[in-house]
Amino acid sequence: MALTRNVYQILEDIVGPENISEEPVILDSYAFLWLAETVTDSKFFTRPEAVVMPGSTEEVQAIVRACNRYGVKYKALSTGWGPWNAPGDEGVVQVDLRKMNRxxxxxxxxxxxxxxxxxxxxxxxxxxxxxxxxxxxxxxxxxxxxxxxxxxxxxxxxxxxxxxxxxxxxxxxxxxxxxxxxxxxxxxxxxxxxxxxxxxxxxxxxxxxxxxxxxxxxxxxxxxxxxxxxWPGPRQMHFEGVSPGHVAAIPQNFRCYVLSFPSWDSFADAAYKIGEAEIGYVMGKQIAAGIVPLMAARSPTEYAQIRESGMADEIMQEFRYALQLILGAHSLREIEYQERALQEILAETGGWIPSPTQDPERQKTTFRMMIKVDGNSAIFRLSGSFGTSFGAETSCDAAMVHARLGEEIKKKYIEKGVIADDGAEWAWGAEMNEHGRFAHIEELFMYDPADPESAKGAAEFIEETSLLTAKQAPGLAIWELARGGLGPKAHDIYGPACSNYHVWQRRIKKAFDPNFSADATFYIEPEE
Amino acid sequence: MSEKEELIAIVGAEYVFDDPENLESYSRDMSFVRAMKPQYVVKPQNAEDVQGIVKWANNSGMPLIPVSSGPPRFRGDTIPTLGGAVVDLSQMKRIIRINRRNRVAMVEPGLTFGELQPELEKEGLRLPMPLAPRSSKSVIGSLLEREPTIIPKYQWDISDPLLCTEVVFGTGDLFRTGEAAGPGTIEDQWASGQAQTNPMGPFQVDFFRLIQGAQGTMGIVTWASVRCELLPQAHKLLLVPSDRLEGLIDFAYRLLRARLGDELLLLNSFNLAALLGEDADQIRSLREGLPPWILIIGIAGYERLPQERIEYQEKDIMDIAQQFGVEPVSAVPGTSAREVSKALSKPSGEPYWKLRFKGGCHDIFFLTTLDRTPEFIGAMYQMAEATGYPSTDIGIYLQPQMQGRACHCEFNLACDPNNPKEVDRVRTLFTSSSENLIKLGAFYSRPYGPWADMAYRRDAESAIASRKVKGIFDPNNVMNPGKLCF
The missing domain is CATH 3.30.465.10 (Uridine Diphospho-n-acetylenolpyruvylglucosamine Reductase; domain 3)
Incomplete structure (x- = not known):
């Protein structure tokens, strides 16, 4: 359903001819999205009818008003990746906000x-x-x-x-x-x-x-x-080396650790204790068992060889229940206090610092990655894409339930050969937000977006885990994944199990968007 | 059946009141809000009673005014605007759960700080409190009103320490907010390790934010989970006196940036005297001796290396103090850190500290940023002078919020309620200064009484959006009509 010339002209008048397009090649670039194949059986999500690039609040307002007036839907996008950033339906104008970057x-x-x-x-x-x-x-x-x-x-x-x-x-x-x-x-x-x-x-x-x-x-x-x-660090961070292998010097008032534990229980105990001691600056489970050989491998083949050889098994086990922790302090006295507190916690929980991670150069890499959060592209290296599941914001103990359930369910899909064998463990997160007040664990997995069977397996994994969080009580899944996995009726599946929240959310949508002009695909459909 | 009989059928005859004395006691408070008697006072015992009452109100068209704290009340938000039935929740006092591992408690709305804190202490926990709340103050009432607490580092979001709630919306529907919504019963959630620590959601709506700050216009909360903190094993209070507020402000910003200190608040001499003094004479005498401004900093050590924590924090604070030319001390003329610590650590004794000077008190408070407070204080002094109110009698309380991103700025105007001339003068000052302060940029985020009109007049779009929300959760406008922009 192409936009009428009249509507296109009105939008063009708002943003100028250089900031609007309906060229298919441009539009497809907005539909080509990570995880699209788990939702649509294609590498593409829905192609917008046109894309507009406003440069100001006034232009955004004029676009929204025009869409309301002429019965056209719109969907905003900033930097996002994932199908939830694209239109979910035909006839939608993509509002690309990239010019508003100040x-x-x-x-x-x-x-x-x-x-x-x-x-x-x-x-x-x-x-x-x-x-x-x-x-x-x-x-x-x-x-x-x-x-x-x-x-x-x-x-x-x-x-x-x-x-x-x-x-x-x-x-x-x-x-x-x-x-x-x-x-x-x-x-x-x-x-x-x-x-x-x-x-x-x-x-x-x-x-x-x-x-x-x-x-x-x-x-x-x-x-x-x-x-x-x-930020008690330097006003400008200095890096050595070439990206992506560059490292950052660790300031005197910071420490960077990888901490390993014998079980999820001791992992959780340590996380609670660190939260209570108010000593973490950045903390979470970034390095999973499966990612350790990935860091050493230069290709999927090499990864498979390392796994098959068994040479990584021991080290994978050592990183199975591992936390990465940066301590940051505003004074040397404070960092000394934090270190002492951490040593006590490790002693109480049976935690240790794996020897490979005590290498200062490796610590500099970890420090850079955890402060800058700039290493995510590595996750695509092995299989071409990855997906995730679970992810409630909840207590740390409940997050551990997610980790355990994730492992259990993932094994089935690994055995079927539809997702990569990462040792059935890639729990990510455990941030212990706000010094331990609520945590978060996702179960990540790797799949091949070019292989329809693998993509189907990924979609089924997301669906199964989403349904599980709707039926049991370990905490809700990440919404956009659940919506992707369960389809347009996702809220109607979760709602009856959760105080019928969907009824209220639907009323909110109707009250604030009477013309249903904002694309509701990843919010809530107007009708059950 | 008559209205009264219907109410009796819901909660029982012993919990429905319509005798003049009872109705009179709920018809007014210490604010300037016009008095009005309710037709009934009803005291539910549980959520089922509350739900029955709200459904009854929808059928009968009778307004409901929820009240959780006991008297004296100060804000006018529990005075009926159109008559109706006061729903007094003071008998719902259960502590449903205290969970040490997740540092959370689940309580009913009638529970006061004085009742909760000793139970928390048994578990090694405490709940951050507002500045010496009155003994009758409900914990949930305080949290729903977004009252500031005196430990800004624990206030990550302005909604803290409120977490999940169970609420009966104005429609009569029972709902659980945040992760408490489900799936599963609360007991199921406990079994899986959840502890109702995430207030957000479920999913894409923060329902609890629509109840908080709403002055009872959206529904009635029947329990809430609240975020507790570790009880200090060691604690030390420092007082930083100064003739100039500006110097203390810069110092306070530096401490907030370095995440130093637990309690962190600023009082002027009058308010510190009011907090410590037992009567008007003592307050006057204390005020004369105290420095004009005092920054109060608490340092705490918890279960992990408590003394070491206090030690490094104290040394760091002293180093910073030297840079800013201020001196943290353990005593100032007229009082000591120990005395102040005692006053901050528990609810106010009787009479409530704001009433000790003259028997009445009218508060003007709003949000701003800490660096702007001297401007508002200067303006307030000028307005007091213009109305003949002694500026030395103005209590001032500055409370950094959200770890220092905003500041609660409060002026306390003591007033003898039995002196009509003085009441008139304070009323004039209250009204004119409220209007002038908003012109200067004061944000009445909690707009009680006349502030609601002032705030919504400047923000029509928020009023329109809030009315849409009201139409969803209380379409028959039975919940405390006449408050906010409803």
Missing amino acids: ILEIDEKNMYAVVEPYVIFSQLQVEAMKRGLTCHIIGAGANTSPLASCTSMSGMGLSGISMSYNARNPLAVEWILPTGDILRLGSLGCGAGWFCGDGPGLSLRGIMRGTHGAMGGLGIFTKCAVKLYP
Whole structure:
């Protein structure tokens, strides 16, 4: 369903001819997305009818109003990857926000930055570090958008232990509602500044997002104040070597460890204790058993050879229950205290520091990767793609249940030969957000997107794990994966098991988007 | 059946009241909000009672005014605007669970800080408190009102320490917010290791944020899980006196950046005197001796190397203090850190500390940033002078929030409620300064009484959006009508 010439012309008048396109080759580039084949049996998700690139709040508002007036749906995109960033239906205009890429303000004293949608974490982190601050970078990497993470997506990342989860990191927000009206949340709406996103009275942040965002299903966000966090490191990080093998010097007031434990139970005990001691700066489970030989292999063939030879088995076992931890302190006294506390915790939980990780050069690599969150491309190396599952924000003990269930279910798919054999263990996360107040574990897996059987196996794995989290009580799955795995009825599957939340969410969609103009595919369909 | 009989059928005759004395006691509080009597006061015992009452209100059209804290009340939010039935939750006092491993407690709305803290202490926990709350203050009431607590480092989000809730929406539907929503019963969730520690969701809506700050206009909370912290094994308080607020502000920012200290708040001499003094004479005398401004910093050691933690923090604080030209001490003229620590560690004794000077008190509070507070304080002094209110009698409390990203700025105007002339003067000052402060950029995030009009007049789009939310969760407008923008 192509756009009518009239509508196309109106959109062109808003953004200018150089910022609109309906060329198939351009449009397909928006539909070619990671994980698409687990949702659509194709490497492509839905192709938009046109793409527009607004440069300002006013242009975004005009686009949204025009779409409402002419019955056209729209879907916003900033840096995102994954099918939830693309239209889910025919006849949708993709609103690509890449021209809105400015850091508008950094309030150093009050520790926040005001950003536009296409600012990326890496850009923000560099500017923040100049002021002794940094930002919580999500697991998806430093190449993604803080605004999207805070307003529209999820927000988990390994710095969560000292920098929270991004659903909890927005302050005031400028939001083009689905109807085109501008809502300014919190203190901004009253003209008082960007320092608070809640009130007056009830907090409309509750409508904006939950554990996960509306993923474009409830309007477009044009500015967001994002919390920044203290960075006691150098104002500019210095690197040695060539990417991706570059390393960062570890400052005197930081430490970087890999900690191994004999079981999930002792892993959890240590995570709780570290949280309680308030000593972690970045912490999580980044290196899984399966990833250890991957780091040594230069190709999938070599990975398979290493696995088959058994030479990695012992070391894989050593990293099976491993945490990566960065301690960061504001003084040398503090770092000494933190080290002593950590030693006590290791002694109490039977934890140890694996000898290969005590190499200072390796520590520098780990430090760089965990501070910059810039090593994610490696995950595609083995099989061409990866998927994930589970991922509730919940207690650490419940997250361990996810890890165990993930291993159990994954074994079946490995045995079927549809996903890569990673030793049936790739639990990622365990951030212990906010010094241990809630945790997060995903079970990652690798599949071959070029192999239809493997892609089908990946889709089935996501579906099975999503259904499990709807039926049992270990905590909910990551929404976008569950939606991808279970299809348009996902909310209607989960809702009856969860206080019928879907009924209320549907009413919210109807009240705030009466014309259903914002693409609802990854939010909630208007009807059951 | 009459209305009263219907209510009795829901909760029992012993929990429905319509005698003049009872109705009168809920008709007014210490604020300037116009008094109005409810028709009934009803005291539910459990969530089922609450649900029955809300369904009854939808059928009868009777407004409901939820109340969880006992008197004296101060904000006008529990005064009926259109009459109706007060739903007094004070008898729902159960502590449902305390979970040490996840540092969380689940409690009912009638439970006060004074009742919860000793139980938490048995488990090695504590709940961060507002500044010496009155003894009758409900924990859930305080958290639903987004009252600031005195330990800013534990406030990651402004909603903390509120976590999950069970709520009866205005429609009469029972709902659980956050991870408590499901799947599974709460007991099922406990069995799988969950502890209702994630307030968000389920999935794409933060339902709890629509209840919090809503002044009872969306529904009635029947329990909530709350985020607790480790009970310090060792604790030390430092007082940093200064003639100039600005110097203390810069120092406070530096401490917040370095994540030093637990309790961290600023009081002027009047408020510290009010907190410590037992009566007006003692308060006057204390105020004269105290330094004009005091930054209060608590340092705590928990279960892990407690003394060592205090030691490094104290040394770091002293080093920074030297850079900023201020001196943390254990005593200032008129009081000691030990005395202040005692006052901060528990709910206020009787009478409530804000009432000890004159028997009444009117608070003006809003959110801003810490660096802007001197501007508001200067303006407040000018307005006090213009109305003839002694600026030395203004209590000032500055509470950094969200780890220092915002600041609760509070002015306390003591007032003799039996002196009509003084009441008039304070009313004039309260009204005019509230309006002037918002013009200067004060954000009434918790807009009680006349502040609601002021805030929503400046933010029409929030009012429109909030009304849409109201239409979803309380379409018949039975929940505390007349409050906020409803």
